[in-house]
Amino acid sequence: MYKGLIRALGAMVALVALYSLLGFLILPGVALRIANQQLAQYATVPAHLQRIELNPFSLELTLWGLQIGEPGKEQVGFERLYANLALDSVWNGALHLTAVELDKPRSEVLFAKGGQLNLTQLFKLPPSEAKPEQPPSDPFPLRIGSIKLKEGYLHFQDERPSEPIEFLYDNMNLELKNLSTLPDDNADMTLVAKGPYGGQIDWSGTISLSPIASEGTLKVTDGKMKAFWPYVRDAVPLVLEEGVISLDTHYTFNLSKETDLLLDNTSVKVAPFAIKAPDGRQLVRLANLEVSDTSIDLAKQKVIVGKIRSDKLETWAALEKDGQLDWQKLFASQPAKATPKEKAEPAAAEPTPAEKAAQAPSKPWQVLLKDVQLRNYNVHLADRSQKEPVALDVGPLNVDLQGFDSLNQSPFTLKLDTGVGKQGKLQAAGQVNLAPVWAKLDVSTRDIDLRVAQAYISPFILLELRSGMLASDLKVDLKSTEPLAFNVTGKAQVNQLHTLDTIKSRDFVKWQQVNVDGLSYVHGDALSIDKVTLLQPYARFIINEDRTTNVNDLLIPQPADAPAAKAAKPASSDKPLGIHIGQIDINDGSANFADLSLTPNFATAVQQLNGQIGTIDNRKPNPAKVDIKGKVDRYAPVTIKGALNPFNPLASLDIATSFKRVELTTLTPYSGKFAGFRIRKGRLNLDLHYLITNGQLKAENKVVVEQLQLGEKVDSPDAVDLPIRLAVALLKDTEGKISIELPVTGDLNNPQFSVMPIVWQSLRNLVLRAAQAPFKFIGGLIAGGGSEDLGTVAFAPGSSELTGDAQSSLDKLASALKERPELRLEIEGTSAQTSDGPLIAQQRLDREYQATWYKILQRRGDKVPANASMLVVDDSDKPAMLEGIYRTRLKQQPPAEWEQLGRDERTAKLREAVIKSWAESAALLRTLGQERASSIKDYLVDKGKLEDDRVYFIDTTLGKAESDGRVITPMHLDAE
Numbered sequence: 001m002y003k004g005l006i007r008a009l010g011a012m013v014a015l016v017a018l019y020s021l022l023g024f025l026i027l028p029g030v031a032l033r034i035a036n037q038q039l040a041q042y043a044t045v046p047a048h049l050q051r052i053e054l055n056p057f058s059l060e061l062t063l064w065g066l067q068i069g070e071p072g073k074e075q076v077g078f079e080r081l082y083a084n085l086a087l088d089s090v091w092n093g094a095l096h097l098t099a100v101e102l103d104k105p106r107s108e109v110l111f112a113k114g115g116q117l118n119l120t121q122l123f124k125l126p127p128s129e130a131k132p133e134q135p136p137s138d139p140f141p142l143r144i145g146s147i148k149l150k151e152g153y154l155h156f157q158d159e160r161p162s163e164p165i166e167f168l169y170d171n172m173n174l175e176l177k178n179l180s181t182l183p184d185d186n187a188d189m190t191l192v193a194k195g196p197y198g199g200q201i202d203w204s205g206t207i208s209l210s211p212i213a214s215e216g217t218l219k220v221t222d223g224k225m226k227a228f229w230p231y232v233r234d235a236v237p238l239v240l241e242e243g244v245i246s247l248d249t250h251y252t253f254n255l256s257k258e259t260d261l262l263l264d265n266t267s268v269k270v271a272p273f274a275i276k277a278p279d280g281r282q283l284v285r286l287a288n289l290e291v292s293d294t295s296i297d298l299a300k301q302k303v304i305v306g307k308i309r310s311d312k313l314e315t316w317a318a319l320e321k322d323g324q325l326d327w328q329k330l331f332a333s334q335p336a337k338a339t340p341k342e343k344a345e346p347a348a349a350e351p352t353p354a355e356k357a358a359q360a361p362s363k364p365w366q367v368l369l370k371d372v373q374l375r376n377y378n379v380h381l382a383d384r385s386q387k388e389p390v391a392l393d394v395g396p397l398n399v400d401l402q403g404f405d406s407l408n409q410s411p412f413t414l415k416l417d418t419g420v421g422k423q424g425k426l427q428a429a430g431q432v433n434l435a436p437v438w439a440k441l442d443v444s445t446r447d448i449d450l451r452v453a454q455a456y457i458s459p460f461i462l463l464e465l466r467s468g469m470l471a472s473d474l475k476v477d478l479k480s481t482e483p484l485a486f487n488v489t490g491k492a493q494v495n496q497l498h499t500l501d502t503i504k505s506r507d508f509v510k511w512q513q514v515n516v517d518g519l520s521y522v523h524g525d526a527l528s529i530d531k532v533t534l535l536q537p538y539a540r541f542i543i544n545e546d547r548t549t550n551v552n553d554l555l556i557p558q559p560a561d562a563p564a565a566k567a568a569k570p571a572s573s574d575k576p577l578g579i580h581i582g583q584i585d586i587n588d589g590s591a592n593f594a595d596l597s598l599t600p601n602f603a604t605a606v607q608q609l610n611g612q613i614g615t616i617d618n619r620k621p622n623p624a625k626v627d628i629k630g631k632v633d634r635y636a637p638v639t640i641k642g643a644l645n646p647f648n649p650l651a652s653l654d655i656a657t658s659f660k661r662v663e664l665t666t667l668t669p670y671s672g673k674f675a676g677f678r679i680r681k682g683r684l685n686l687d688l689h690y691l692i693t694n695g696q697l698k699a700e701n702k703v704v705v706e707q708l709q710l711g712e713k714v715d716s717p718d719a720v721d722l723p724i725r726l727a728v729a730l731l732k733d734t735e736g737k738i739s740i741e742l743p744v745t746g747d748l749n750n751p752q753f754s755v756m757p758i759v760w761q762s763l764r765n766l767v768l769r770a771a772q773a774p775f776k777f778i779g780g781l782i783a784g785g786g787s788e789d790l791g792t793v794a795f796a797p798g799s800s801e802l803t804g805d806a807q808s809s810l811d812k813l814a815s816a817l818k819e820r821p822e823l824r825l826e827i828e829g830t831s832a833q834t835s836d837g838p839l840i841a842q843q844r845l846d847r848e849y850q851a852t853w854y855k856i857l858q859r860r861g862d863k864v865p866a867n868a869s870m871l872v873v874d875d876s877d878k879p880a881m882l883e884g885i886y887r888t889r890l891k892q893q894p895p896a897e898w899e900q901l902g903r904d905e906r907t908a909k910l911r912e913a914v915i916k917s918w919a920e921s922a923a924l925l926r927t928l929g930q931e932r933a934s935s936i937k938d939y940l941v942d943k944g945k946l947e948d949d950r951v952y953f954i955d956t957t958l959g960k961a962e963s964d965g966r967v968i969t970p971m972h973l974d975a976e
Contacts, residue, residue: 023056798839814944829929
């Protein structure tokens, strides 16, 4: 028995020894050799396993030094792989490993340019035989008590993108506890991965293999976005300058039925971030973006973002010359790239309708944004489509958004606060809905610089917008976008508007402030304004040398096919916009008017314009009341009162305009051009009343000129060829006033009818009538004067005595001249040889008889009267005296043949010769003319009580007698 025991023990020792030899030495050696042989046979690169250790008693297996790849460039390997098999694997029906440890594993994951993966090329494996499909079976039963990965090394490189991707984790540590393929077994997992370039990964939680499920937390710290950005850049042409992302989330993952992934309590942080275009243009710079309290439910297709906080984003956008955004062109320029698989495979056939229906998404994703805050954003906008590029900076921009729902189950709240330009402010707050689109916003602006509109004005008008600030408080109610429908109510204000014409660098239109209160706009239907208040408005209107205006000069001609010209033509079927303005107030307005077509140039100014314009409504026929007052050149008052309909002035207009005490010296350019004289002194009062009813004009123009004095003469080709000074004197009354009424009537519907030419022609005709027929003109100034011509006096042949009719006419003339104190009368004594000659010769002969007889009586010593004209000469004494008169006055002897004649016949011949001589005497005729002029003046001075210094004699003339023998003595008027 003892020997049997000894033999049994010996056998056991031998078996143990053999087991030990086999386990510790032979099996590891054989396994190492077989492993290296297999590696050598199938590996395409150098591959080697250093050694294998097996503890047959503890069932511990250790592999050392696996290296696959060129020395120094190993692609796969590890320093040690340790596994410990538990004995209960025999009776529990599942492989049980108490521990698995992997030290310093090394992996090189490399994708070549053509898409080949290095790991798939490490071995040449024999083709596997096709096996019939089998129903899915339960996974191999496996339980691992602990899995540890220490100091792992992972190098990833992908040369498929346009820019190679490479990242490295050289310190990866993984620990799994109680990993099992048995149903409903969960393993605790911890993973920490670190790399030299940041992007640490911390992963902890539970994992189940049957079914595949996991729950835990995942954290990525300071991940460099450049590591994966080439994938993004190949999809969108954006160059990443810098980008750091951090992620922290709790997750639940389950594949028991379908892919079920839930991320909750997720937070993402991006700080900083910057991208640019391929050409180097800056696109976006972001200081910080934090997304927190977020959940993503893959099964429900729902994303809930609790908070978004972002700070200091700066971005740039520009509208190019072709009308496209630079961002739009940037993405449009990116060509679609096919994957190697897509290149190799032919295009798939067009799917059937059933396949399309199966592929169609059954449910849209829902994104909820609960609380979004964007702070200190800056947007740099540019418009390069204009001839002059426009730049506008928007910021700092602050946005608050709450309750956004991508499925539009409820509207979201929006609040926006930003700067616009250097000093502008824009605020908006309210509710917005996306489907259907509607919004209700309160919009407020302050100090928006209107000069940004300069580039859009320049192509149409040569106007420089020097300044202008917009402020508003509006409520915007957007009802839909297709068709566009919205309402705007509130008030607006434009301050410090100042425009300058770029041709002459002169002010064009400006104002201190314009307030628009009670604004209500319904898109496409009506614009209503309760009140418009203009503070210190100003406008300049200039007539150029060529009779064009400054407005014509500023307008830039547009081609007929220009887009703006086409857009300006409304569709004939469109309903006209209803415009209602309750009231317009003008406070301290002014205007400048200049006429450069005159020499010297004319210029005047209107200041202190104040007043109101009543309700204007293009849908109602009621005219608007007008009541405006102002002053011309500071002192001359102007009033405009009445009513008008600016949308249809031909239907109804009743406007009365009054100018008082306007200094006429400002009108010197007009008087020089049209009258040929400067104005030295004078004031103008003008009252205009224009009444239009259904296109029928009835106008009253009343002009009163006070103390007008003409200055020196001006050479002007346009001046009327009239005695202007006389016309002025004719028109002036005793107070130095000129009063003129010029009524105008006509049909304004007639395109040939024009008011101003009629007014000018009426005024010209008045001056012409006064200058050409001054005595008729002044005759109409007195009661009963009618149109009688008071410019002539008729005398009986040979007489200078005034008849009764002549005296009556001179009485009227005297009265009329008293009404026109600046007129002076010129009398032109006139005689006619045919009518006056024989009579004045007979009168002269009778005086000669009296003078000769007076001398005879004196020599005889007879008593004589005081004057020879008082004598009566007897006819019997006349023949003797006639002989002496003939010889003395004709200074010749009677012809010899007369000696043969009888006494009576000789006397007749002598008398005929004397009468003929004196009838042709210019001296006698002149004397008669002077006597007639004297008779007229004496009567006007003595009877008419006219100042003698206003009556002048001008040289006598020899005229022609009337058919009845009367001789007309003309008179003339002149101005002092």
